[in-house]
Amino acid sequence: MTEKINVNKQAIIGSLAIMLAALLWSIDGLFIRPKFYVLPADLVVFLEHTLGFIVLCPFVFTNWKNIKLLSKKSWGAIIWVSFFGGALGTIMITKAFFAAMAGATTFATVVILQKLQPFFALILARIILKEKLSKNFYAWTVIAIIASYFIAFAKTGLNISEVNLLHNAAFFAFLAAFAFGSSTVFGKRITNHLDYKAVASLRFGITMVMMLALILVDGAVFSFNQVTSVQWGFLGLIVFTSGAGAMFIYYFGLRRVTASASTILELFWPFSALFLDYVFNKNYLTPVQIVAALALLLAFYKVTTLGKLKDVAFTARVVRGEGRGRGLGYPTANLDKTELDIPHGVYAVEVGVRGKKYSGLMHFGIKEVFNEGASLEVLIKDFSEDIYGQNIDVKVIRKIREVKKFDNSNLLVEQIKKDFSLL
Numbered sequence: 001m002t003e004k005i006n007v008n009k010q011a012i013i014g015s016l017a018i019m020l021a022a023l024l025w026s027i028d029g030l031f032i033r034p035k036f037y038v039l040p041a042d043l044v045v046f047l048e049h050t051l052g053f054i055v056l057c058p059f060v061f062t063n064w065k066n067i068k069l070l071s072k073k074s075w076g077a078i079i080w081v082s083f084f085g086g087a088l089g090t091i092m093i094t095k096a097f098f099a100a101m102a103g104a105t106t107f108a109t110v111v112i113l114q115k116l117q118p119f120f121a122l123i124l125a126r127i128i129l130k131e132k133l134s135k136n137f138y139a140w141t142v143i144a145i146i147a148s149y150f151i152a153f154a155k156t157g158l159n160i161s162e163v164n165l166l167h168n169a170a171f172f173a174f175l176a177a178f179a180f181g182s183s184t185v186f187g188k189r190i191t192n193h194l195d196y197k198a199v200a201s202l203r204f205g206i207t208m209v210m211m212l213a214l215i216l217v218d219g220a221v222f223s224f225n226q227v228t229s230v231q232w233g234f235l236g237l238i239v240f241t242s243g244a245g246a247m248f249i250y251y252f253g254l255r256r257v258t259a260s261a262s263t264i265l266e267l268f269w270p271f272s273a274l275f276l277d278y279v280f281n282k283n284y285l286t287p288v289q290i291v292a293a294l295a296l297l298l299a300f301y302k303v304t305t306l307g308k309l310k311d312v313a314f315t316a317r318v319v320r321g322e323g324r325g326r327g328l329g330y331p332t333a334n335l336d337k338t339e340l341d342i343p344h345g346v347y348a349v350e351v352g353v354r355g356k357k358y359s360g361l362m363h364f365g366i367k368e369v370f371n372e373g374a375s376l377e378v379l380i381k382d383f384s385e386d387i388y389g390q391n392i393d394v395k396v397i398r399k400i401r402e403v404k405k406f407d408n409s410n411l412l413v414e415q416i417k418k419d420f421s422l423l
Contacts, residue, residue, distance in 0.1 A: 011304050011305070014252070015257055018253035019300070022269040026269045030276055033097065042218065045211050046212060055239055055244050059197040067198060067202070071339060084183050086206070087214070089176045093110075095169070096114070096169045096172035096176060111173075115149065118181065121260070122138075125185050125258065128185055128341075131260050132310045137307060144295075151271060151296065187254055189341055264303045265300060271297070311395070318391075332378060337376055353390070362376070363378075
């Protein structure tokens with residue numbers, strides 16, 4: 001019971017963090033981003049990522065040992081997030097809203113297509129991360145998405161004839177929806193395996209380099225002298241709010257919830273925009289918006305509590321290690337599978353060996369004493385048979401604790417005893 005409460009607590013903390021990041025993004029869209037519509041979109045993105053990386057770069061150095069140990073799969077996730085979420089997605093949504101602000105198309109065109117983001121994220125989370133959630137979870141996601149549309153259009157009404165799918169802005173918004181949706185999925189993959197502070201820093205640094213190459217190629221760099229002192233001030237504000245600050249908070253939350261839950265929680269953006277519109281512009285809510293807002297808040301709660309993965313299980317072959325576990329009195333079965341799309345940690349598991357089931361512990365992450373890279377190994381309770389070269393089935397029951405480094409092997413042995421007492 002204690003562990004279940006702790007897990008729910010972590011999920012709630014993560015959900016609140018994502019909602020706070022969405023609040024900061026809504027402030028950006030309403031009050032800050034419009035200040036830059038006269039500038040090239042890619043120059044704006046370059047400048048905000050450069051300033052953001054300057055603030056976040058210390059986390060690269062403090063996490064350098066673990067960064068060097070990242071697998072090719074994890075590096076692929078970082079590059080995907082940097083390109084699609086940092087560069088392409090930000091440019092596309094900026095271009096789309098700039099077109100709407102200039103009157104070239106309607107905001108309805110941009111908003112409707114951009115809200116396809118949860119659909120992309122949910123589909124990719126199921127395919128790439130193998131996130132299997134309950135039917136009730138998906139029912140509440142539908143309610144959340146519908147409620148967000150009512151919040152956005154309840155006052156003005158949604159006239160489909162206003163939606164111009166042939167305008168470039170429609171393509172920009174559609175591409176942004178895919179970019180941000182897929183970035184949520186790959187962001188979850190990397191935050192599973194690397195400290196969220198380092199993830200935010202790497203994303204801003206790599207995106208900065210990508211955007212530098214782009215503004216040099218398309219000539220946007222020559223508009224640098226058009227940035228006014230007021231705009232520089234707003235760029236500084238972006239760093240600590242909707243830019244680096246929001247991504248720092250977002251990745252903290254993403255570590256604690258599923259990608260599927262995260263993409264729904266990001267719909268706090270229209271809710272917070274509605275609230276800000278009331279506070280600053282004194283625009284009162286319609287009855288439909290009030291009902292939709294309450295439905296959305298209830299959906300957030302349900303998504304948070306129902307967003308626990310079902311049946312995380314896999315089969316792996318036992319390979320020979322260096323026998324260090326046996327030397328500690330706790331022989332472990334090292335597995336040939338070193339990449340799982342779940343957070344690093346120590347888990348209670350059920351292990352299937354030759355048709356029989358045993359309780360055990362699973363360590364997934366950087367080795368706690370030797371710090372030699374990621375590993376996946378299980379410690380089977382009341383089991384001492386030789387199973388080298390054999391396949392075993394592992395079913396993850398629950399997470400017990402985070403991976404941590406111990407100063408000596410005696411402290412590790414004491415921790416193992418405590419972990420076993422929780423089985």
